[in-house]
Amino acid sequence: MEQTTLKVQGMTCGHCKASVEGALKELAGVSNAEVNLEEGTVNVSYNEADVTIEAMEEAVEEQGYDIA
Numbered sequence: 001m002e003q004t005t006l007k008v009q010g011m012t013c014g015h016c017k018a019s020v021e022g023a024l025k026e027l028a029g030v031s032n033a034e035v036n037l038e039e040g041t042v043n044v045s046y047n048e049a050d051v052t053i054e055a056m057e058e059a060v061e062e063q064g065y066d067i068a
Contacts, residue, residue: 001045001046001047002045003043003045004043004044004046004053005042005043006041006042006056006057006060006067007040007067007068008020008040008041008042008060008065008068009040009067010064010065011037011065013037016037017035019063019065020033020035020042020060021033021034021035021042023060023062024056026059027055027059029047030045030046030051030056031047032045033045042060044056
């Protein structure tokens, strides 16, 4: 299991947190996603054989947020 931290711009509230975490957890290969609103980051645990960082970034961007 790998871990990465994505820097996400535009997250300000609980709804933002739920949207980003939900989008990432729907991806095959992502076992956990945890947003830190204060830092503007999301920590993701994933299986690199099943999902790419690019796919995770795209899932976040589809929710209307920008990857820094």
